[in-house]
Amino acid sequence: MLVLARKKDEAIVIGDDIEIIITEISEDKVKIGIKAPKHMKIFRKELLAQVKEENLESASVKVDLEALAKAMKK
Template sequence: MLVLSRKSKEAIQIGDNIEITILSIEGDQVKVGINAPRHVDIHRKEVYLAIQEENNEAVKTVSIDAIKGFFRTIDPEK
């Protein structure tokens, strides 16, 4: 892990198109601004983990019969 020290209004550049700026520091809370292309997903870590868990649960609920039925609609000869 790379650890960098930044003061308020200072930034970190990631690659050519992502910039993270420290907007303010109040007590133990840091406000961060992120400039990135629209196609880059940005989430708080807890939200990202919740999305991953929901996706994993959704995959578990898909039955083999449903998958077979899906492929039958694509190629009715099988």
């Protein structure tokens, strides 16, 4: 892991087309801006973990297909 110190309005460049800018610093938060190509997906890590957990829960649900088929025929 690369660890860098940055001040407000300073930036980090990743590759040729990603720029991360420090936009605000407060007591316990740092706000960043990200400039990247529109096709590049950018997600918060905790959101991805939540989606992954929900997908695992959905995949583990057992469905009684016979009961479902009967219910749909009514």
